[in-house]
Amino acid sequence: MNPAKPKVVIIGSGFGGLEAARALRQAPVDITLVDKSNHHLFQPLLYQVATAGMAAPAIAAPIRHLFRKQANLTTLLGEVVDVDAQRRQVRLATGTALPYDHLIVAAGATHSYFGRDEWAPFAPGLKTLADAFDIRRRVLLSYEAAENEADPQRRRALLTFCVIGAGPTGVEMAGTLVEIARHTLKNEFRRIDPASAEVLLIEGGARVLQAMPESLSQKAREQLEKLGVQVRLNARVTGIDATGLTIESPPAPGATAPSSARIDSGCIVWAAGVAASPLGRLLAAAVAADGSPAPEVDRAGRIRVLPDLSLPGHPEINVIGDLAAAQSHAPGQPPKPVPGVSPAAKQMGRSAAANLLRRLRGDTTAPFRYRDFGNLATIGRNSAVVDLATPVGPLRFSGYFAWLFWLFAHIYFLIGFRNRIVVLLDWASAYWSFQRSARVVADVKGNEDA
Numbered sequence: 001m002n003p004a005k006p007k008v009v010i011i012g013s014g015f016g017g018l019e020a021a022r023a024l025r026q027a028p029v030d031i032t033l034v035d036k037s038n039h040h041l042f043q044p045l046l047y048q049v050a051t052a053g054m055a056a057p058a059i060a061a062p063i064r065h066l067f068r069k070q071a072n073l074t075t076l077l078g079e080v081v082d083v084d085a086q087r088r089q090v091r092l093a094t095g096t097a098l099p100y101d102h103l104i105v106a107a108g109a110t111h112s113y114f115g116r117d118e119w120a121p122f123a124p125g126l127k128t129l130a131d132a133f134d135i136r137r138r139v140l141l142s143y144e145a146a147e148n149e150a151d152p153q154r155r156r157a158l159l160t161f162c163v164i165g166a167g168p169t170g171v172e173m174a175g176t177l178v179e180i181a182r183h184t185l186k187n188e189f190r191r192i193d194p195a196s197a198e199v200l201l202i203e204g205g206a207r208v209l210q211a212m213p214e215s216l217s218q219k220a221r222e223q224l225e226k227l228g229v230q231v232r233l234n235a236r237v238t239g240i241d242a243t244g245l246t247i248e249s250p251p252a253p254g255a256t257a258p259s260s261a262r263i264d265s266g267c268i269v270w271a272a273g274v275a276a277s278p279l280g281r282l283l284a285a286a287v288a289a290d291g292s293p294a295p296e297v298d299r300a301g302r303i304r305v306l307p308d309l310s311l312p313g314h315p316e317i318n319v320i321g322d323l324a325a326a327q328s329h330a331p332g333q334p335p336k337p338v339p340g341v342s343p344a345a346k347q348m349g350r351s352a353a354a355n356l357l358r359r360l361r362g363d364t365t366a367p368f369r370y371r372d373f374g375n376l377a378t379i380g381r382n383s384a385v386v387d388l389a390t391p392v393g394p395l396r397f398s399g400y401f402a403w404l405f406w407l408f409a410h411i412y413f414l415i416g417f418r419n420r421i422v423v424l425l426d427w428a429s430a431y432w433s434f435q436r437s438a439r440v441v442a443d444v445k446g447n448e449d450a
Contacts, residue, residue, distance in 0.1 A: 005030045005072075006360065009090050009100040011080050011279070013040045013063050015342045016321030017106035019349030025070045027357060032098055034090070036079040038062055041129065044342060045410060047169060050132040050269075051139065051176040052184075060129060080107070083283050085314060086290035102316050102359075104352050105283060109322035109340065112273030112300065119240040123270040126169055135269055137441050139177070142266040143185060146192050158266035159197040162245060164237055165272030166203035167211070168377040171220060173269055174201040175380030178228045199229050200263065202247060204236045204272070209377055209385065211339065216385040219398040223383040240268060274340065276301035276323045283319070287311055298325050307335075307367035308355050309348060315359065320348035328370035338370045347371065376406045 006029045010017045013035040021033055042059040049056055067073045078092040083103070090098040111125035124134050139161070146158040161181075163174045177199045185194035201208070201224065207217045208224065208231065221231055232247070239246040244264040251258055280301045288294035292313030296304040302325035305311060309318045309326060320326075326348065327335035338344045347370055355365040374388035374395075384403040388395040 006101040007032070007099055008102045008104065008356065009034065009098050010104045010106065011035075011090065012106035012108055012277075012321070012323075013037075014043075014106055014108045014321055014345060016108075016345035016349040016352075017104065018066070019346045020104050020106065020320065020353045021067065021070070021073055021349075023350050023353035024356070025072065027072070027353075027360075029072060029102075029356075029360075031070075031073040032076060032100075033063065033067070033073055034076045034078055034080060034092070034098070035063060036077070037128070038064070038077050039129075040066060042413070043127070044413075046126055046129075046132050047172050047176060049129065050126055050135040051173065051180060052136055053176065056129050056132075080279060083279075083286040085283075085286045085292070085317065088316070100316075102356050103318070104349075104356075105279065105317065105319045105323060106321045106345070106349065107277035107279040107323050109274045109276050110278075111270060112275035113270070114273055116240075119270070122240045122242055123164060123245075123268040125270040126173070138267045139180070140441055143189065143192070143194060143197075145266065147189050148191075153264075155192065157244065157264035159192065159194075160200065160244075160263065160265045160267075161197060162200045162202060162263060162265045162268045164202045164245075164268065164270050166201050166205070166208035166231070166233075167271060168209065168375075170201060170203070170269075170271035171208055171224065172378050173271060174199050174229045175224060175227055175378070175383065179381055182228065200232060200265075201229050202232045202235050202237065202245075204234070206233055208233070212375060212377070212385060212387055213394070213396060216387055216396055216398060220377065220379055220385050223379045223385075223398065227380045227383065237272070244268075274300065274322070276303075280319075280323050283311075283317075287314055287317070296325075300325075308365040309352050309368050310355070310365070315365070318352040318355070320352050321345035324348065326368060326370075329367035330369050336370075338368075339372075341375075343373060344370055376402075376409060378403060378406045 008029045008031045010021055010033045013033060018040055021031060024031055039060040039062050045059045048054040064075050067075060078094060080090055081093050082091040088100050110127060113119050124131055142158050146155045149155040149158060161177050163170045181194045181197035209217045209220050224231055235247040235249050237245055238248050245268060246262050248258045248260050280303050281297055284295050284297050284303055295311050302323060303319045304325045305319050307329050309320055311317045322340045326338040328338050329335050351368045358365050372389050376386050378384040382400045382403050384406040385398045386402040386405050
């Protein structure tokens with residue numbers, strides 16, 4: 001590193017951190033990118049790894065490989081455990097202290113069980129490759145256990161798959177689980193019929209894909225039910241254990257008390273809640289420790305940032321991505337909350353980098369403006385919903401052409417990963433053969449690593 005150059009530390013190599021680092025590739029700065037994993041993950045397709053449709057290398061790329069040609073960047077594998085805002089240092093679990101002149105925090109999000117963390121061992125979420133391997137193992141071994149189970153009631157429970165949360169991840173997971181049961185595993189077992197498996201999508205709200213317009217939400221529900229998913233709305237989960245879960249529904253007509261039901265299940269997937277990385281609260285405390293105004297932290301652990309994504313009293317610190325409770329400041333419009341989606345994280349990464357360069361030049365920073373290009377969600381084979389923002393108004397459609405649009409959009413954004421043609425060929429093979437090639441469980445007692 002050149003001691004004369006400003007030192008930039010970026011925490012996290014998700015979409016936001018990756019874009020910030022790339023935007024500074026020609027800048028006269030020395031960058032240190034720190035992450036506790038050695039790869040960048042294309043999270044929108046993580047469910048494909050969890051359901052054996054793809055191997056990990058298709059959606060993950062080593063960070064060092066991505067930045068091998070960026071001479072002003074050093075990659076470090078490590079976990080950030082503290083930030084000293086007064087001394088401008090980031091401390092790692094190893095004891096290493098990284099000095100910085102500018103800090104970009106893009107630590108991302110984790111699962112939220114709404115205060116019921118004891119549910120985590122029974123209902124894993126889906127945020128990392130390790131999560132995907134765990135879910136894949138649980139799904140496949142549920143069928144194996146059912147093949148060896150003589151008791152009909154227990155066998156039925158093992159073939160009952162519950163997905164909690166009907167956002168994009170939950171919808172995509174439920175639709176794919178049905179495809180596995182109806183097509184992928186056909187004729188592979190002798191004592192059970194995989195097609196008899198039940199897939200339940202449990203949502204506490206009144207509709208699936210609540211971020212989508214109501215018309216597309218209804219289309220998504222219809223397509224899910226057509227595939228064979230049992231959609232349960234207004235169903236609040238009140239308990240999860242090793243053998244199933246309990247849900248509570250609104251009172252039936254004429255009743256005064258909510259109804260409660262027990263569902264025995266051999267495999268539960270949690271897709272209902274997201275919380276910001278614990279680093280958010282740690283950073284807020286670190287900023288307040290030097291006498292600066294303490295940044296507000298919302299219920300999800302996100303830090304409320306200033307319009308330029310910096311912190312009060314600390315213009316050298318930017319918080320982006322899922323860790324930021326940011327607002328979009330479009331000219332002539334009131335500020336609007338920024339959704340926790342990958343396009344927003346990418347845009348914040350580029351905005352933080354641009355403002356860093358403005359500060360180096362002595363210019364005024366610019367407020368962040370989010371450009372919403374719409375939302376996509378796949379439901380299953382030949383089924384998806386698309387809500388696109390266009391200059392002439394929203395473009396909304398569903399079904400087969402929406403599924404094709406979703407497929408090619410995700411292929412396009414697999415930049416920096418394995419050859420996109422190879423991924424497309426993998427999908428084409430899976431589509432025509434109904435096979436999912438990554439169905440290997442390396443260790444029935446733990447997680448595999450590929």
